[in-house]
Amino acid sequence: MAVRYDILPHSRSGYLHPARPLADRKRKIRQLPRRKIRVTPLHTLGAFLLFCGIFFGFQQLYLFLITWxxxxxxxxxxxxxxxxxxxxxxxxxxxxxxxxxxxxxxxxxxxxxxxxxxxxxxxxxxxxxxxxxxxxxxRQPAAVLVRDGHGWLIDREGTLLETTSPAAHPELPLIIDSTPSDSPASLQLAWQLLEEVDDSLRKDLAWIKISIPQGITIAFQGDETPLILGFSHFKQKLAFYHQTQAVLDQYRPLEYIDLRLEDRVYFKPKRPAALSSLASTAGEENHG
CATH class of the missing domain: 3.10.20.310 (membrane protein fhac)
Structure with a gap:
């Protein structure tokens, strides 16, 4: 067996002594005897009673709290x-x-x-x-909706808040829904129009009508001529309308102005009352 020797510091006598082998410096570990714990029926009964006591205490506390x-x-x-x-x-x-x-x-x-x-x-x-x-x-009211002859105050989601009349809320847009269904999807066209136009133009709107197949039809305050805008590109169509407004004024009064086709405007002049009565008289004479 290999034995290692270390150099120890000087002893009192002044001589150097070789260190003892490391194997000789190991101490023997004293082993303690293991004691076996026996679980008796008394231990089991005691643990059971302890758990029952804990659960019973929690139950009484719960009953006390819910009846306090x-x-x-x-x-x-x-x-x-x-x-x-x-x-x-x-x-x-x-x-x-x-x-x-x-x-x-x-x-x-x-x-x-x-x-x-x-x-x-x-x-x-x-x-x-x-x-x-x-x-x-x-909910915040966003518009006045007229449907089936009844007026409703609605929010942005189309929820019917309460019955009302357009005159009671002149600051809100007036939406006339003529579509056969009461689905909120029909109102999306009106919200889209209100989002596309600027504030000044939005305040000038007299009413917004939703119908099939015209889509969106609007009218401005002080002008009864309906503007048929269709289902999309409302901002561009209104800009084109203002560009051609000087030409359209020469033919007023008009029954409607149709802007459903882009960069195209169609209109129908109103027949004067004198011509209308003359035409009806001529028709009666022909039938006679």
Missing amino acids: EKLNVSTVEIACPDENLKEKINQLLAGRKLGNILICDLNPWREKIQALPWAKNVVLRKSLPSTLLIRVEP
């Missing part, structure tokens, strides 16, 4: 910039017992508030110990 009067919902805070909508929500919740705040299901109340026409986004949150927080984003 201080955790019943007693305060409802509503954050909504629309005072009318806020009042409707208060009326909806008036006299209703919401119960314990820990087990109160907020989904049915969220659906009831969301069913209000003016409510766009509804968020309900619990605040311990007894407060329910309601945050509501109201």
Whole structure:
């Protein structure tokens, strides 16, 4: 066996002594005897009773919390910039017992508030110990819609907010929907027109009519002549109309101006009342 010798520092006697072999410096590890733990039925019964006690304690705590009067919902805070909508929500919740705040299901109340026409986004949150927080984003009216002879206040999504008349909201665009379906897709043409034109031109609009097959037809305030614009390129067609307006003024009054074809304008002059009566008289004489 190879033996390594190290040089030790000088001893007191001044002589150098070779170090002992490393194998001789290892200590023997004392091995402790392993004790076996026996699980007796008494141990099992004790663990079982301990777990039963813990579960029983949690059960009693849960029953206490869900029946504690201080955790019943007693305060409802509503954050909504629309005072009318806020009042409707208060009326909806008036006299209703919401119960314990820990087990109160907020989904049915969220659906009831969301069913209000003016409510766009509804968020309900619990605040311990007894407060329910309601945050509501109201819908914003975007236009007055006339459909089937009835006037409605609508938002950008086409939601019917409440019945109204065009005279009650002169600052909003007036949209007349003559299409057979009440799908919001028919309103997209009107929104597209309002997005393409600038603010000054938008304020001059008297009404916007949606029909098939004409598409979009508009009229300006102070001018009863309908402008048929079709289904697209509204801004370009209106710009072309203003370019040719001086020529069209020579033939007024007009029954309509058709701008559905790009870079083309078709119009029909109104027949004067004298000519109309003369034509009808001549027709009666011919029949006679």
